[in-house]
Amino acid sequence: MKQKIAVLGAGSWGTALAMVLVENGHDVTIWGNKETQINEINEKHTNTHYLKEITLPTELVATINLEEAIKDADAVLFVVPTKAMRDVSKQFNEVCQNKPIVIHASKGLEQDTHKRITEVLEEEISPSHREAIVVLSGPSHAEEVAVKDVTTITAASSSMEAAEYVQKLFSNDYFRVYTNSDVIGVEMGAALKNIIALGSGALKGLGYGDNARAAIMTRGLAEISRLGVAMGANPLTFIGLSGVGDLAVTCASEHSRNFRAGYLLGKGNSLDDVLDNMGMIVEGVYTTKAAYELAQERQIEMPITEAIYDVIYNDKDVSSTVKNIMLREHKSEQEL
Numbered sequence: 001m002k003q004k005i006a007v008l009g010a011g012s013w014g015t016a017l018a019m020v021l022v023e024n025g026h027d028v029t030i031w032g033n034k035e036t037q038i039n040e041i042n043e044k045h046t047n048t049h050y051l052k053e054i055t056l057p058t059e060l061v062a063t064i065n066l067e068e069a070i071k072d073a074d075a076v077l078f079v080v081p082t083k084a085m086r087d088v089s090k091q092f093n094e095v096c097q098n099k100p101i102v103i104h105a106s107k108g109l110e111q112d113t114h115k116r117i118t119e120v121l122e123e124e125i126s127p128s129h130r131e132a133i134v135v136l137s138g139p140s141h142a143e144e145v146a147v148k149d150v151t152t153i154t155a156a157s158s159s160m161e162a163a164e165y166v167q168k169l170f171s172n173d174y175f176r177v178y179t180n181s182d183v184i185g186v187e188m189g190a191a192l193k194n195i196i197a198l199g200s201g202a203l204k205g206l207g208y209g210d211n212a213r214a215a216i217m218t219r220g221l222a223e224i225s226r227l228g229v230a231m232g233a234n235p236l237t238f239i240g241l242s243g244v245g246d247l248a249v250t251c252a253s254e255h256s257r258n259f260r261a262g263y264l265l266g267k268g269n270s271l272d273d274v275l276d277n278m279g280m281i282v283e284g285v286y287t288t289k290a291a292y293e294l295a296q297e298r299q300i301e302m303p304i305t306e307a308i309y310d311v312i313y314n315d316k317d318v319s320s321t322v323k324n325i326m327l328r329e330h331k332s333e334q335e336l
């Protein structure tokens, strides 16, 4: 049945997901905070800064008016960067007049509180303005979804009914959605893989090859799982789409902003220059700090995250950081 859906966040991922929803016959409004960009979407049917060379469907309507975007929506998809999530959900709560299904497709942990996005949404949106919350996450670059490349993804929720609703909303012959009940595992895998992708990019920038990439992905997965399980995740989730699947796509793709940022750091660029030139969110930079602090609090060993934290926040040299991590005390692969 045709649904009315608001997409909050007019960046790369919000736009690509809105395109999937329009393709599936839904009535979709995308909300953003820049008038020029909103006019571009409505008048030229492009969103050039975020999705180059893509023509958007003419049915996709954009607005800067949040109240108008969410009016009578059956579902609202939050897809702004993690650092904007609390503010946008507060704004939503103030103007919402009904009770939609809340979906989010962002990947990160909140600075300072170290909270998952679902926790932020639960805190800021009154239960009278939301049905169940569903996380949409998995290996999915916006650039590929926008050209209808085959993609698989997970819809996770404590409500299986809501997860199945989202599965039905988005699924088609190029976008296949699985359900999952492990919200913590899905959100932790999604957030933490960006840190490892920064490291994978840095190794490439330094000139290391495929062995190094396999090493960081495998040992990265080990530490993602350690922290995730400590936070209450099911370990099996980390071998699924939002675990190894998203880790693989982000650590090995030039589409990934996290991989590209790491690559430029490995090439000797400063973090400020890298972020200034990216023009899009690099979530891993912020999640590194949150995960580092969380790991310290919980006494979880995360050597790759610690190394990346040192490079980003303590100005440590990337090349010697790699050597130091290789020369750590020897251990068994089976150690938890």
Ligand SMILES: NC(=O)C1=CN([C@@H]2O[C@H](COP(=O)(O)OP(=O)(O)OC[C@H]3O[C@@H](n4cnc5c(N)ncnc54)[C@H](OP(=O)(O)O)[C@@H]3O)[C@@H](O)[C@H]2O)C=CC1
Pocket (backbone or CB within 6 Å): 009, 010, 011, 012, 013, 014, 032, 033, 034, 050, 079, 080, 081, 082, 084, 087, 088, 105, 106, 107, 108, 140, 141, 142, 143, 279, 280, 281, 283
């Ligand atoms: N791109 C991808 O392939 C994928 C991204 N994701 C995740 O989706 C989330 C969003 O990423 P993505 O779309 O790529 O990011 P982009 O950087 O492409 O776009 C983010 C958008 O959010 C807007 N925004 C930022 N702050 C606010 C705010 N306070 N109010 C309203 N709008 C705001 C930005 O506007 P402005 O330009 O003005 O800052 C921009 O339009 C991230 O967590 C990312 O990890 C997940 C899967 C795939």
Ligand SMILES: O=C(CO)COP(=O)(O)O
Pocket (backbone or CB within 6 Å): 107, 138, 139, 140, 141, 194, 197, 246, 249, 250, 255, 256, 257, 258, 259, 281, 282, 283
């Ligand atoms: O999450 C993503 C793919 O699944 C996108 O990764 P980046 O944010 O690194 O581009």
